[in-house]
Amino acid sequence: MSEPLAESEPRTTIRLLDGFVLEHGPTPLHVIPGARRLLALLAVRQAPVSRAVVAAMLWPEATARRAAACLRSTLWRLAQPGAPLVEPTEDALRLGAAVDVDFHRACRLAATAAEAGTPDPGAVALLKADLLPGWSDQWLAAEQDWWHEARLRALEALSTRFRSAGDRHRAHQAALAAVQSDPLRESAHRTLVELHLDDGNPAQAVRQYRSYRSRLRAELGLEPSPEIHRLVGPLLGGRA
Template sequence: MTDTTTRPLKIRLLDGFGVDDGRLHVIPAARRLLALLAIRETAVTRATAAGLLWPEAPGKRAAASLRSTLWRLAKPTGPLVETDDDVLRLRPGVEVDFHAARRLVTTVVSTDRVPDARALDLLRAELLPDWDQPWLVAEQDWWHEARLRALEALSQRFRCAGDHHRAHQAALAAVHSDPLRESAQRTLVELHLADGNPAQAVRQYTGYRHRLRAELGLHPSPEIHRLVRPLLDRTP
């Protein structure tokens, strides 16, 4: 067993679940409980946790499942979850990557500071992909939108700082996450034009236009069309 007494335990929620960089095995029910507490950050009552994690079970059975899960979590490293007056919370000192990602979003959209290189990795990552628990959907939707807005803002921040390489990386990450998001496509077209690559700008716009028409039957907005119209008008 790896010694965890001299360093903080880490819970990963981005691009998949893990505890202690995957060195600590956690049963599925315990993963769901840890994820719930990590995402909520604040204390959660036992009744709320049991109802959310075992929604189809009668109340007593759900409560019993929660007690069993808490007992299993206490075995490998000491309690990962604290209980106090019938509420649950993560043990102080447990680090969660999603907390850092949420703080990063706030920093990117509300300040002029250019984040460090790790920012792109955090903002590329989905929140617990392949998990489909009903209690998680709203958080996944919020994170998807928040990180796309942050990636677009980060791309602009890098561009203003003269770092066009990372500006492109951020814009491409947004486009790959949501190819039909026009604001992300527009950011990438603007970068190609700023870099003196008109042909690449036209290809980006044309690919987006074809995909938008094929999948949704829509046309690009006049705003993005104006960016490339002078180039398209010169096309034979």
């Protein structure tokens, strides 16, 4: 008689989108600020980082000796039996191989957003989220800027794919998520205007255009491009 299958171990997950959360299975785990920043750094980099670089990035105001001591203390606090959260590799550190990271999945979705095939229905929920909002660490700024642009482009690409697949609901969701993330991004507004026109809602298309135009004028003193003018011009007697 065969023995019953053992229950699988709960997965450890780090969430970086819309804020930092460390979970073991469904249970959130408390992490001190220093350890939180270390885990976030290794999760964002997705590759081994030398100990000296980690210490200098996380404790930029400290001396090299003091920063190294802070790193050792933080690693000691993160030590746990079983699957480690942080793995040493020669003179470097990397995130534990068994740790799942939502940002990694989001990056993969962003990289494949324009590929042919049926889009992942859950992609919009991940791509509309910011990377560690509210964090102002110097090492993170460039990553946040990159992710902001990458996810906006991916959302627009997904909207086009959903639209081509006949899924207008998710096409609207993706385009609206891009607009909400960057209210001055004309390409996202243009996509929404096109979707409203395709759905036979000219009044909504005009409202979308006018809302964008008003905000663009108020915040930057600019006018919308001729491309979006041409979409709504026929609805306004040629006067956009």
